[in-house]
Amino acid sequence: MPELPEVETIARALRQGGRGGPPLVGRHIQRASLLWPRTLAEPAPAELGARICGQAVVDVGRRGKFILFQLDPDTLLIHLRMSGDLVVEAQSDPVAPHHRLTLDLEGGLRLAFNDPRKFGRAWLVRDPLRILAGLGPEPLDADFTAQELYRRLQSTRRQLKPLLLDQTFIAGLGNIYTDEALHKAGLHPMQAANRVSQPQAERLWESIRAVLLDGIQRQGASIDWVYRGGDFQNYFRVYQRTGLPCPVCGTAVERVVIGQRGTHFCPVCQACPEGE
Numbered sequence: 001m002p003e004l005p006e007v008e009t010i011a012r013a014l015r016q017g018g019r020g021g022p023p024l025v026g027r028h029i030q031r032a033s034l035l036w037p038r039t040l041a042e043p044a045p046a047e048l049g050a051r052i053c054g055q056a057v058v059d060v061g062r063r064g065k066f067i068l069f070q071l072d073p074d075t076l077l078i079h080l081r082m083s084g085d086l087v088v089e090a091q092s093d094p095v096a097p098h099h100r101l102t103l104d105l106e107g108g109l110r111l112a113f114n115d116p117r118k119f120g121r122a123w124l125v126r127d128p129l130r131i132l133a134g135l136g137p138e139p140l141d142a143d144f145t146a147q148e149l150y151r152r153l154q155s156t157r158r159q160l161k162p163l164l165l166d167q168t169f170i171a172g173l174g175n176i177y178t179d180e181a182l183h184k185a186g187l188h189p190m191q192a193a194n195r196v197s198q199p200q201a202e203r204l205w206e207s208i209r210a211v212l213l214d215g216i217q218r219q220g221a222s223i224d225w226v227y228r229g230g231d232f233q234n235y236f237r238v239y240q241r242t243g244l245p246c247p248v249c250g251t252a253v254e255r256v257v258i259g260q261r262g263t264h265f266c267p268v269c270q271a272c273p274e275g276e
Helices: 004-016 045-052 146-154 160-165 175-185 198-217
Strands: 029-034 040-042 059-063 066-070 075-079 085-090 099-105 109-114 121-125 254-258 261-265
Touching: 004 059, 004 066, 004 085, 004 198, 029 045, 045 121, 146 198, 160 175, 160 261, 175 198, 175 261
Parallel strands: 040 121
Antiparallel strands: 029 099, 059 066, 066 075, 075 121, 085 109, 099 109, 254 261
16 A cells, blocks of 8 residues: 555645646646546545536645645545555546546546555545544654654553554554664564653654655655555665565564564564563
8 A cells, every 4th residue: 555655756746747747736627537436435426527527726735645636615535545546647548447537637638546456535525624634643744743752652552563554643654664664763563652762752753754754755665566656665674574684783574463464573673672
């Protein structure tokens, strides 16, 4: 699943131009085609075309793993889930087999939501906060401080790995960047959150921000057939490096399953505290 850096890269390309397409900001929507009805979570499929056509793309942004198209007056939210991608192409191009929702824009462009596994969802709403209200803080926002992370960690006994994956705790982290951040911070993924000291929380805060910013700079990670274009995968510390040497100490990276998610860590640099 694309995580914060991959989603941010897509949003920036749609807003500013990139990934082979021009900027979409300022263009009006001329036609909507819903090719897989379940892709649209809201409103009813029969309402989509009449409501969205004629609206202009005012801005394209991101909240957590959601891509937000600020229209006028609505907002279109898209969550890519496991296999989704957003592609800008010519209206004259053949409609690809896995396109689930397409929007024709002025200038002969088509914005296509391509989603082979059909898990992605789109919402057209007047108030995006109704969908986004449950998300945790943005890890790169200025008001998300190390002290705020420490306060949140102290409020729960959950293990660090599943906690950081919880979008209500912090928005945007997934398997890749959580494993990378925990390794950089020297924290075991099974450590209880309320046993993280304040200095450790500060390291974790710095590590989360560092790996996310590095991921954005490298346009995300290209690790499977879904998302392509970035090269952060060439700089992984532990993710998908089972059996390879830790870049810090040389110990073989291990893989375990925590909360039904494959988790990569160094047993030396990230030694588990006694009693856990």
